[in-house]
Structures are given as C-alpha cells and as structure tokens.
Amino acid sequence: xxxxxxxxxxxxxxxxxxxxxxxxxxxxxxxxxxxxxxxxxxxxxxxxxxxxxxxxxxxxxxxxxxxxxxxxxxxxxxxxxxxxxxxxxxxxxxxxxxxxxxxxxxxxxxxxxxxxxxxxxxxxxxxxxxxxxxxxxxxxxxxxxxxxxxxxxxxxxxxxxxxxxxxxxxxxxxxxxxxxxxxxxxxxxxxxxxxxxxxxxxxxxxxxxxxxxxxxxxxxxxxxxxxxxxxxxxxxxxxxxxxxxxxxxxxxxxxxxxxxxxxxxxxxxxxxxxxxxxxxxxxxxxxxxxxxxxxxxxxxxxxxxxxxxxxxxxxxxxxxxxxxxxxxxxxxxxxxxxxxxxxxxxxxxxxxxxxxxxxxxxxxxxxxxxxxxxxxxxxxxxxxxxxxxxxxxxxxxxxxxxxxxxxxxxxxxxxxxxxxxx
Amino acid sequence: xxxxxxxxxxxxxxxxxxxxxxxxxxxxxxxxxxxxxxxxxxxxxxxxxxxxxxxxxxxxxxxxxxxxxxxxxxxxxxxxxxxxxxxxxxxxxxxxxxxxxxxxxxxxxxxxxxxxxxxxxxxxxxxxxxxxxxxxxxxxxxxxxxxxxxxxxxxxxxxxxxxxxxxxxxxxxxxxxxxxxxxxxxxxxxxxxxxxxxxxxxxxxxxxxxxx
Numbered sequence: 001x002x003x004x005x006x007x008x009x010x011x012x013x014x015x016x017x018x019x020x021x022x023x024x025x026x027x028x029x030x031x032x033x034x035x036x037x038x039x040x041x042x043x044x045x046x047x048x049x050x051x052x053x054x055x056x057x058x059x060x061x062x063x064x065x066x067x068x069x070x071x072x073x074x075x076x077x078x079x080x081x082x083x084x085x086x087x088x089x090x091x092x093x094x095x096x097x098x099x100x101x102x103x104x105x106x107x108x109x110x111x112x113x114x115x116x117x118x119x120x121x122x123x124x125x126x127x128x129x130x131x132x133x134x135x136x137x138x139x140x141x142x143x144x145x146x147x148x149x150x151x152x153x154x155x156x157x158x159x160x161x162x163x164x165x166x167x168x169x170x171x172x173x174x175x176x177x178x179x180x181x182x183x184x185x186x187x188x189x190x191x192x193x194x195x196x197x198x199x200x201x202x203x204x205x206x207x208x209x210x211x212x213x214x215x216x217x218x219x220x221x222x223x224x225x226x227x228x229x230x231x232x233x234x235x236x237x238x239x240x241x242x243x244x245x246x247x248x249x250x251x252x253x254x255x256x257x258x259x260x261x262x263x264x265x266x267x268x269x270x271x272x273x274x275x276x277x278x279x280x281x282x283x284x285x286x287x288x289x290x291x292x293x294x295x296x297x298x299x300x301x302x303x304x305x306x307x308x309x310x311x312x313x314x315x316x317x318x319x320x321x322x323x324x325x326x327x328x329x330x331x332x333x334x335x336x337x338x339x340x341x342x343x344x345x346x347x348x349x350x351x352x353x354x355x356x357x358x359x360x361x362x363x364x365x366x367x368x369x370x371x372x373x374x375x376x377x378x379x380x381x382x383x384x385x386x387x388x389x390x391x392x393x394x395x396x397x398x399x400x401x402x403x404x405x406x407x408x409x410x411x412x413x414x415x416x417x418x419x420x421x422x
Numbered sequence: 423x424x425x426x427x428x429x430x431x432x433x434x435x436x437x438x439x440x441x442x443x444x445x446x447x448x449x450x451x452x453x454x455x456x457x458x459x460x461x462x463x464x465x466x467x468x469x470x471x472x473x474x475x476x477x478x479x480x481x482x483x484x485x486x487x488x489x490x491x492x493x494x495x496x497x498x499x500x501x502x503x504x505x506x507x508x509x510x511x512x513x514x515x516x517x518x519x520x521x522x523x524x525x526x527x528x529x530x531x532x533x534x535x536x537x538x539x540x541x542x543x544x545x546x547x548x549x550x551x552x553x554x555x556x557x558x559x560x561x562x563x564x565x566x567x568x569x570x571x572x573x574x575x576x577x578x579x580x581x582x583x584x585x586x587x588x589x590x591x592x593x594x595x596x597x598x599x600x601x602x603x604x605x606x607x608x609x610x611x612x613x614x615x616x617x618x619x620x621x622x623x624x625x626x627x628x629x630x631x632x633x634x
Contacts, residue, residue, distance in 0.1 A: 017456045018451055018454050018455055018456050018618075021451040022615055022618045022619045023622075025447070025612070025615040025619075026611070026615035027609070028565070028609055029551070029560040029561050029562075029565050029609075030492055030496070030557070031492070031556035031560055032485070032492055034556045035485060036485065040556070041488075046555040046556045046558075046559045049559065049560065051560065052559060052560060065450075066607070067443075067607045104623060106482050107478075107623075108481070108496070109615075109616040109619050109620065110475070110478050110616065110619045110620030110621070110623045110624065110634075112623040112626060115623075115626070264461045264630060265461075266461075267459075267460035267461045268459060268460055271460070272460055273461075273462070277462070315630070316630060317464055317630040317631035317632045338484045341634075342482060342484045
C-alpha cells in the first residue's frame with residue numbers, strides 16, 4: 001500500500017463517527033438523492049448520484065467496521081482498497097458536488113450526504129487528490145491571507161475608493177467596536193460597493209463597526225479542500241484578529257460558505273467555542289429592521305426574485321431574513337419555484353468555482369437555475385452571496401440572459417436608505 | 423424431524439442471532455461516539471431530531487414528480503409488510519403464544535390486499551433497482567440478497583396461509599429464520615438505523631434553525 005493511500009485512508013478513519021456509521025448502516029441505495037442533485041439532473045450521469053460520491057468512505061467502513069467486512073478481510077476474501085478508490089473519486093467530489101445539501105433534505109432515511117462528502121474530502125486531500133486550483137487557493141490563503149491573493153494594500157485601496165464614493169469614513173482597526181466585519185476576497189475584488197453599502201447602512205443605523213487589518217478574509221479554503229489543519233489555521237486568524245480588537249461580534253459578509261464556516265463549523269474545527277458571536281449580514285440588517293433602526297424609502301420598480309445561497313440558507317438557517325428585507329423595498333417580489341431550503345444551487349459552491357477544471361461542468365449544471373428563472377422571468381435576481389453572484393453572472397452570460405439584473409441585497413437596501421435631512 | 427428443528431432449535435438460534443446481532447451492531451456504532459458541537463445553537467436539536475424523524479415519512483413536495491415510482495412502491499411495500507407482519511392472523515396468534523400480548527388480526531380479505539400491495543411494491547422496487555442506471559450503479563449483492571430473501575419469506579408466508587398445509591408453514595418459518603440470521607449483518611438494519619440517522623440530521627439542522 002502506497003504512503004499516499006495510507007494517509008488518505010487514515011484521514012478517513014479519523015472521520016468515522018457514530019453519525020457517519022449510522023448513515024452508512026441505514027442507506028438502502030434507493031437513489032432518490034440523485035434526483036435532488038443538479039449534477040445528476042442536468043447531466044444524466046449516474047456517477048454524480050450524491051451517495052455514490054461517498055463510496056470511498058463506504059468501502060472503508062464495510063471492510064473495517066462491519067462484521068462481514070472484518071471477517072472477510074481477516075480471511076483475505078476482499079480486495080484491499082487501492083489508490084484508484086480515491087483518485088477516481090476526485091473529480092466526482094470536487095468538480096461534481098457543491099456541498100449544497102439538497103440531497104440531504106430528501107433522503108428517506110435521513111442521511112446528511114453532504115456531511116459525509118466533507119469527510120471524503122479529508123481523505124482525498126490527505127492523499128493528495130485535490131484539484132490544483134483549490135490547492136493553489138489554499139496556499140495563497142495560508143501565505144497571503146486570501147485565496148484570491150487579495151492583500152491588505154488592495155483592501156486599503158478599495159476602502160479609499162469607497163470612502164470617496166460614499167463620503168463616509170470606513171473604520172479600520174478600531175478597538176472595542178461592536179462588530180468586526182469580514183469580507184470574502186470575491187467581494188473585495190468583484191463587488192467592492194458592498195463595503196460602501198455597509199458604511200452607509202451602519203452610519204444611518206448607528207452601528208459601531210470596524211475592519212481588522214490583521215485578518216479580514218471570511219472564506220476558508222481549508223474547509224473547501226477538506227484540509228482540517230489549514231481550516232483551523234485560518235479560523236485561528238479570525239479569532240486572533242477579533243480578540244485583538246476586543247470585538248464581541250463578527251459579521252459574516254454576503255458569502256454563504258464563509259457564514260457556515262465561521263458561524264457553525266469554526267468552533268468545531270478549533271475544538272472550542274468562539275469568543276465572539278457570529279452574525280450573517282442579513283441577520284444583522286433584519287435585526288436593525290425589527291428594532292426600527294433600519295428605515296428605507298422608495299421601491300425597486302422591477303420584478304425581483306431571490307436566489308438562496310445554499311450555505312447561508314439550507315445549511316445556515318438564514319432563510320427568512322433576506323425575505324423580510326426584500327419586503328421593505330421590493331413589492332413586486334416573486335419566489336423562484338423550489339425555493340428556500342429546497343432551492344437549487346447555482347453550481348459554483350463548495351469550492352467548485354475556484355476549480356478551473358470544473359468550469360464547463362458548473363456552467364452545464366446552471367441549467368437547473370435557468371429553469372427556475374425561466375419559470376418566473378424576473379427582471380432582477382437578488383442574492384446574498386458574492387460567490388453565487390459570480391456564478392450567476394457566468395451562467396446568465398453563458399445563456400444570453402442579459403435582461404436579468406443581478407443585485408446584492410445589502411446594496412439594494414443601501415440604495416433605498418432614508419436620506420438624512422438637515 | 424425437520425419441522426421439530428425449525429420450530430425448536432433453529433428458531434431459538436435465529437432469535438438469539440437476530441437479537442444479539444442487532445444489539446451488537448447498534449452498540450458497535452454508538453460506542454464510537456460523536457464529537458461535541460461547540461457552535462452556539464439557534465434552534466433545538468432535540469425538536470429537530472423528532473421533527474425530522476416524523477417529516478421524512480413523507481416525501482418533499484418538490485421531489486414527488488421526479489421520484490413517484492420509488493415513493494409509491496416504497497409505501498406499498500412497507501405498509502403492506504407492516505400489516506402482514508403484525509396483523510396477519512397466524513402472526514397475531516404466534517406473538518400471543520410467545521409473549522402473551524394479543525390484538526385483533528385483520529380479516530382474510532385484508533390479508534390478501536396487504537399481500538398484493540406488498541408484493542407489488544417489492545417487485546417494483548426490485549425492477550427499478552435492476553433497470554434504473556442510478557440504482558443499478560449503487561446496488562450490491564447485499565441489496566439483492568435482502569430483496570430476494572424478503573420476497574421468499576413473503577411468498578412462503580402467503581402460500582402457507584392460503585393452503586393450510588403443515589409443510590408450507592414449516593417452510594415459511596424456516597425462511598423467516600434465515601432472514602433473521604441475515605438481518606443484523608445486512609442492509610436490512612436500516613429498519614432500526616433509520617431512526618438515529620434521521621435524528622442526527624434533524625438535530626444538526628435543528629440547531630441551525632432549518633427544517634430538514
């Protein structure tokens with residue numbers, strides 16, 4: 001057995017817990033999960049069936065953790081696992097799964113398949129079977145602090161532009177501010193107006209906030225890769241930055257993956273509770289709305305719809321808040337069919353959009369989103385995730401759907417803030 | 423002689439293997455344990471576990487049109503099997519003789535309907551398993567063995583009830599004993615494990631305030 005295979009199998013053995021074993025013991029191979037997965041529905045390829053993607057973990061479990069498997073192994077009656085049991089799954093797991101969890105919502109025996117795919121990633125990453133694009137993003141995250149190579153200088157330049165455009169100072173390294181805000185690199189590079197929108201909203205609502213120059217990246221490539229050590233290092237950087245600024249709250253930006261990671265996964269990645277509270281920007285804005293501090297005027301005239309980012313919505317529980325906010329400014333709001341916790345993924349989550357090798361496939365599976373949009377034909381599509389927004393841009397471009405405007409919800413709210421008088 | 427073995431020592435062995443096998447299997451899974459969840463919950467894990475256990479008895483409305491065959495066949499098979507197992511007159515009498523607990527059995531016509539529904543469901547599921555590219559890819563020997571053994575047990579049971587012939591009763595009981603020995607070491611364990619499986623997922627999503 002080669003070293004890399006042994007490392008991969010060891011990493012998966014380390015992931016075996018009661019939850020995984022219960023799932024593997026209860027699967028009846030009914031195949032219903034396939035019909036919930038956009039990679040299967042849009043390609044028709046059976047190998048994209050979600051539960052099939054955890055086959056390396058199932059094989060290991062069957063051989064080493066079940067009665068017949070142990071008996072047969074001891075008698076030499078089963079073939080040992082080989083490198084192809086891992087290498088053949090790399091494309092399925094990293095290119096053909098966005099970890100969107102739609103499959104986890106439909107399994108009749110209740111298996112959270114995405115939870116197990118995350119475990120398989122640990123084995124593949126440990127064995128060195130990860131896509132180059134993600135591995136390189138991981139290196140940049142570790143060395144530069146951003147998977148896209150966004151440096152502090154880039155952020156500072158972006159802040160200066162936004163300060164100039166909004167006329168509002170953006171606080172950097174303010175100790176004792178109520179909220180420390182994180183950003184995804186995709187946001188800073190692609191949608192810098194998000195930062196200006198925050199400045200406008202927080203000024204109007206009197207929220208004290210800051211950005212840490214020490215660490216401002218919200219995404220965690222370690223989680224996308226399945227590399228727990230890298231994931232823990234990146235989480236510790238957020239913790240350290242927040243502790244230095246004595247921040248009691250950390251804002252996760254418009255990025256579904258970033259939210260699930262820092263809000264739900266981070267404490268378990270580092271093995272202790274976080275010393276601060278994490279809120280998604282939608283949660284905070286909705287709280288300000290409830291308290292009567294966030295006031296808007298005017299309405300968006302177009303027919304708008306909302307794309308739920310899978311990680312913020314289905315896996316993160318931020319489902320009602322964006323709808324409450326849209327209710328303030330979008331009277332002609334229309335839900336996509338199969339929405340909320342059953343929304344179809346855009347195709348770019350789980351690190352797929354950072355994996356150039358998967359570009360053609362992610363654009364192909366965007367057909368699921370296109371069907372949803374065709375059904376209601378909105379003039380504008382709002383979302384709360386910069387990664388989804390990038391993917392939606394690519395998908396709409398690919399399908400010549402130029403008449404649909406893409407909007408970030410924070411910017412939409414900022415554009416309708418009650419103007420200050422006097 | 424064979425009938426005495428089937429009604430005596432074979433039954434005892436099958437019962438013990440089944441009971442010990444199921445308990446051993448469940449204990450071996452639960453002794454591994456789960457890591458604690460340090461994230462601050464938004465909702466109740468317990469309520470999520472209970473709700474998901476109940477909710478997953480019904481398919482999601484979004485999925486019905488795409489999975490109609492599996493859903494309908496699954497209901498036919500499981501409901502029919504449940505009725506046969508616990509309400510067929512000979513089973514009720516047998517359970518009463520073994521445990522002292524008795525209840526009203528279903529009439530003969532209901533037995534026939536339950537058997538037909540159950541057979542239809544099982545056959546549809548098996549044909550789907552063999553014919554559909556997804557289930558064909560996923561299925562292994564265990565899936566087919568479980569389907570075939572269940573089919574044989576149901577077939578011999580129906581034959582035994584329709585024809586009041588002692589040999590058929592013994593044959594049915596013998597096939598049940600084979601199934602009981604096979605059960606704990608097979609995918610048939612889903613009959614028990616679906617409960618913790620749904621509970622884990624429900625609890626996880628419940629903490630996050632999501633109805634799974």
